[in-house]
Amino acid sequence: MSVLSEEQNAGEKRTIISVDAMGGDRGPATVVAGISRSAKKNPDIGFILHGPKDELEKLVARRKLLAGRVEIRDAADVVTMDDKPSQVMRSGKNTSMWSAVDSVRNGEADVCVSCGNTGALMMLSVVRLRKLPGVNRPAIAILWPSSNPQGFNIMLDVGADIRADERDLMQYALMGVSYARNGMELDRPRVGLLNVGTEEHKGRAELKAAHELISEKADEANFDFVGFVEGGDIPGNKADIIVTDGFTGNVALKTGEGTASLIGNLLREAFKFSPMSRFAALLAYTSLRRLTKRIDPRRVNGGVFLGLNGTVVKSHGSSDATGVSAAIKLAFVLAQSGFSKKLAARVASTVQLPQDDVGTGEKNGK
Amino acid sequence: MSVLSEEQNAGEKRTIISVDAMGGDRGPATVVAGISRSAKKNPDIGFILHGPKDELEKLVARRKLLAGRVEIRDAADVVTMDDKPSQVMRSGKNTSMWSAVDSVRNGEADVCVSCGNTGALMMLSVVRLRKLPGVNRPAIAILWPSSNPQGFNIMLDVGADIRADERDLMQYALMGVSYARNGMELDRPRVGLLNVGTEEHKGRAELKAAHELISEKADEANFDFVGFVEGGDIPGNKADIIVTDGFTGNVALKTGEGTASLIGNLLREAFKFSPMSRFAALLAYTSLRRLTKRIDPRRVNGGVFLGLNGTVVKSHGSSDATGVSAAIKLAFVLAQSGFSKKLAARVASTVQLPQDDVGTGEKNGK
Numbered sequence: 114m115s116v117l118s119e120e121q122n123a124g125e126k127r128t129i130i131s132v133d134a135m136g137g138d139r140g141p142a143t144v145v146a147g148i149s150r151s152a153k154k155n156p157d158i159g160f161i162l163h164g165p166k167d168e169l170e171k172l173v174a175r176r177k178l179l180a181g182r183v184e185i186r187d188a189a190d191v192v193t194m195d196d197k198p199s200q201v202m203r204s205g206k207n208t209s210m211w212s213a214v215d216s217v218r219n220g221e222a223d224v225c226v227s228c229g230n231t232g233a234l235m236m237l238s239v240v241r242l243r244k245l246p247g248v249n250r251p252a253i254a255i256l257w258p259s260s261n262p263q264g265f266n267i268m269l270d271v272g273a274d275i276r277a278d279e280r281d282l283m284q285y286a287l288m289g290v291s292y293a294r295n296g297m298e299l300d301r302p303r304v305g306l307l308n309v310g311t312e313e314h315k316g317r318a319e320l321k322a323a324h325e326l327i328s329e330k331a332d333e334a335n336f337d338f339v340g341f342v343e344g345g346d347i348p349g350n351k352a353d354i355i356v357t358d359g360f361t362g363n364v365a366l367k368t369g370e371g372t373a374s375l376i377g378n379l380l381r382e383a384f385k386f387s388p389m390s391r392f393a394a395l396l397a398y399t400s401l402r403r404l405t406k407r408i409d410p411r412r413v414n415g416g417v418f419l420g421l422n423g424t425v426v427k428s429h430g431s432s433d434a435t436g437v438s439a440a441i442k443l444a445f446v447l448a449q450s451g452f453s454k455k456l457a458a459r460v461a462s463t464v465q466l467p468q469d470d471v472g473t474g475e476k477n478g479k
Numbered sequence: 480m481s482v483l484s485e486e487q488n489a490g491e492k493r494t495i496i497s498v499d500a501m502g503g504d505r506g507p508a509t510v511v512a513g514i515s516r517s518a519k520k521n522p523d524i525g526f527i528l529h530g531p532k533d534e535l536e537k538l539v540a541r542r543k544l545l546a547g548r549v550e551i552r553d554a555a556d557v558v559t560m561d562d563k564p565s566q567v568m569r570s571g572k573n574t575s576m577w578s579a580v581d582s583v584r585n586g587e588a589d590v591c592v593s594c595g596n597t598g599a600l601m602m603l604s605v606v607r608l609r610k611l612p613g614v615n616r617p618a619i620a621i622l623w624p625s626s627n628p629q630g631f632n633i634m635l636d637v638g639a640d641i642r643a644d645e646r647d648l649m650q651y652a653l654m655g656v657s658y659a660r661n662g663m664e665l666d667r668p669r670v671g672l673l674n675v676g677t678e679e680h681k682g683r684a685e686l687k688a689a690h691e692l693i694s695e696k697a698d699e700a701n702f703d704f705v706g707f708v709e710g711g712d713i714p715g716n717k718a719d720i721i722v723t724d725g726f727t728g729n730v731a732l733k734t735g736e737g738t739a740s741l742i743g744n745l746l747r748e749a750f751k752f753s754p755m756s757r758f759a760a761l762l763a764y765t766s767l768r769r770l771t772k773r774i775d776p777r778r779v780n781g782g783v784f785l786g787l788n789g790t791v792v793k794s795h796g797s798s799d800a801t802g803v804s805a806a807i808k809l810a811f812v813l814a815q816s817g818f819s820k821k822l823a824a825r826v827a828s829t830v831q832l833p834q835d836d837v838g839t840g841e842k843n844g845k
Contacts, residue, residue: 260741272675275683309638309729317641317726344733348741357730360683363675364727365734367710372735375626375714376742 131216134164136229147437251420277358279322289354305342305352497582500530502595513803617786643724645688655720671708671718
């Protein structure tokens with residue numbers, strides 16, 4: 114802690130983010146470039162960086178901006194994209210990912226960022242940070258470009274678990290509300306429950322039951338429940354938060370990414386078609402750049418693990434420096450707002466002994 | 480039958496399509512404009528048009544191209560978008576939709592096209608046409624713009640049923656293969672099973688069981704099974720046919736449509752931003768038009784109901800004349816290839832007494 118503590122006197126209110134330097138597709142140089150970018154933009158961030166000490170020291174030394182703002186924690190091993198989560202739990206104690214999560218566990222950092230293997234990161238986070246009391250299944254929430262004024266919707270779960278019953282879905286709604294309030298400054302977010310139609314009689318039994326449960330919590334937890342929404346509403350402006358199970362959410366997320374990338378490729382092809390269209394492309398450059406910036410997945414990089422004692426931000430495995438920097442910004446905003454504690458309070462205040470609370474009518478709907 | 484039979488002598492090989500003129504958002508004038516467009520392009524199509532006789536006679540009389548090529552079947556009632564399917568089954572005998580489906584049932588037409596209420600059309604089709612022997616759940620298949628050489632992938636089920644077990648998924652694979660062969664002329668289509676990861680151990684139990692079942696049928700039914708695919712592969716080139724349950728498929732379809740439409744809107748906005756960008760847009764017009772044409776949902780209009788004794792094409796409720804004409808073209812291609820009979824043969828040859836066939840190992844996977 115020596116380096117950081119000394120510097121702490123200078124930049125008093127520095128917020129510490131724990132960063133896993135390894136496991137991303139582009140290696141630690143990209144991660145260091147990303148934290149350097151964040152450090153430049155924001156003087157209030159400090160970093161604990163986890164990975165092989167010698168390698169990281171060299172990378173950090175090259176960036177003058179990072180002098181005195183990074184503490185390196187030596188971790189010799191790396192979790193690869195192919196490692197099975199259970200295997201990492203058994204023999205991953207010396208990995209940078211384990212070390213990065215443990216900095217949150219130990220209270221040295223409020224939020225952890227990693228570009229590594231999602232499954233392993235999730236399992237490590239659950240085991241090391243533990244679930245919040247009352248939370249059955251944690252969730253991964255992402256930001257989705259949308260036609261809403263804030264430019265993004267929150268969708269969860271996008272893949273922490275492939276199942277979710279009505280109580281899980283209700284908790285996703287509460288966690289999403291807390292995220293929207295602290296991460297996007299929406300006072301009274303609108304929650305929609307993803308289904309194949311908007312009529313109340315439609316869909317699977319657990320969705321009808323969840324509809325009832327979420328509806329009951331809306332006033333108390335200060336959000337608007339807009340009821341069932343459809344796939345087309347994920348990038349739309351009917352709701353700010355889209356609640357769904359991790360199977361459906363993961364398919365929807367990847368379908369949206371795939372569709373956007375297909376259109377991008379076709380657009381590039383279209384502009385390459387003739388000399389005339391190449392000339393048009395030159396003129397259209399700034400317009401297209403504006404569009405690209407608006408829907409650039411790197412700029413909304415960061416799936417957030419919710420429902421744990423501490424917050425973990427999962428950056429895309431293929432993140433470049435811009436992507437890593439975006440994930441760190443998100444981690445900083447959440448850390449600054451005291452998100453982890455607020456979320457815990459929110460869940461605790463609305464979930465009383467969930468196992469025993471069977472007196473309501475929703476079980477009949479099944 | 481008078482008009483059509485007389486004309487039949489002139490255009491000998493005319494293929495008859497049964498068309499529901501009512502129930503679309505834009506009314507019968509748009510449907511008549513659509514069939515007129517198809518009639519112009521293709522001299523081999525004849526139509527049986529269902530709806531209120533007086534209204535339709537006036538609309539058809541205005542189009543000289545349609546003279547002698549349309550037989551009108553009087554049906555006074557209309558199925559609206561708000562009608563519940565069960566209600567249509569009870570009291571919908573005089574609707575244009577019922578009449579349109581019954582023309583396939585009676586063998587007067589091989590394929591039926593409707594822009595009406597999907598749920599009602601599905602229930603009517605199942606009850607009036609009946610399921611093929613061995614098919615438990617019929618499916619709706621759609622074409623999805625993709626980076627494959629043929630420009631499209633087939634995805635099913637996108638909403639006929641919200642559930643599907645491993646046997647249903649296996650039958651979707653077989654039906655999709657038959658569709659790809661007859662509708663897209665792919666000799667040996669590649670089938671992918673939609674999941675949240677590509678590793679064999681991932682996903683829900685029924686998906687693992689379906690993986691085994693589909694894999695077993697691949698050689699016999701002459702297709703390639705590429706295993707699990709993810710949401711990003713729906714518009715990709717890893718598979719030609721994406722198999723999934725109707726809940727997931729419906730969400731994916733609407734998410735893709737919503738994402739494409741968001742990007743379209745943002746693109747329009749970007750080009751309106753400044754005089755310079757408006758000028759660029761003018762120059763880029765043909766390039767953008769080429770792109771729009773490539774992903775225009777109207778040009779791939781038509782969800783196909785599979786697994787019944789006869790084929791039903793569901794056109795978008797909001798279809799304009801171009802959309803209706805695209806759905807009719809698809810109906811024509813399928814009718815000409817004898818698709819309904821070939822699909823029935825395919826299912827019959829590979830599904831022997833499905834209820835009794837429990838001797839294989841796939842049950843152990845559950």
